[in-house]
Amino acid sequence: GVEAIPISVFKCSLAPLETVVKFLREELDYTYNEIGVLLNRNPGPIGVSYRNALKKFSGKLDVSSTEYSIPISIFKTSKFSCFETIVKYMKDELGLKFAKIAGLLNRNYRTIWTVYKRTR
Numbered sequence: 001g002v003e004a005i006p007i008s009v010f011k012c013s014l015a016p017l018e019t020v021v022k023f024l025r026e027e028l029d030y031t032y033n034e035i036g037v038l039l040n041r042n043p044g045p046i047g048v049s050y051r052n053a054l055k056k057f058s059g060k061l062d063v064s065s066t067e068y069s070i071p072i073s074i075f076k077t078s079k080f081s082c083f084e085t086i087v088k089y090m091k092d093e094l095g096l097k098f099a100k101i102a103g104l105l106n107r108n109y110r111t112i113w114t115v116y117k118r119t120r
Helices: 007-011 016-026 032-039 043-056 082-093 098-105 109-118
Strands: 004-006 069-071
Touching: 004 007, 007 016, 007 098, 016 032, 016 043, 016 082, 032 043, 069 082, 082 098, 082 109, 098 109
Parallel strands: none
Antiparallel strands: 004 069
16 A cells, blocks of 8 residues: 655654654564565665664654655665655645745755756
8 A cells, every 4th residue: 555654754853864763663563575666775875774773763753744745666766865855746746835945854944945946
């Protein structure tokens, strides 16, 4: 089926890639190999990202959000970083304003603006 990541998972202090990997590993029970395929990355660094995420944040991700979600499929073909891909999707596909994206991702407005500009 079409799997998606609830936007609320990004409220934690982890880097976007770490958050995505932690979500796929813990909530959807994917292996590093499966995550690597989904994100179009090598499984080795995926494992490293997951272990780094656990060191920083061992709790459960907030999966309560139903208003917005990020389809996992957008990462497969993206030539951008995980963070850039998420911001670009939220701006271009969901039509959200930078301030809204910043609030949802728990990041500074200028960071979101800069990350988006890199994708142009």
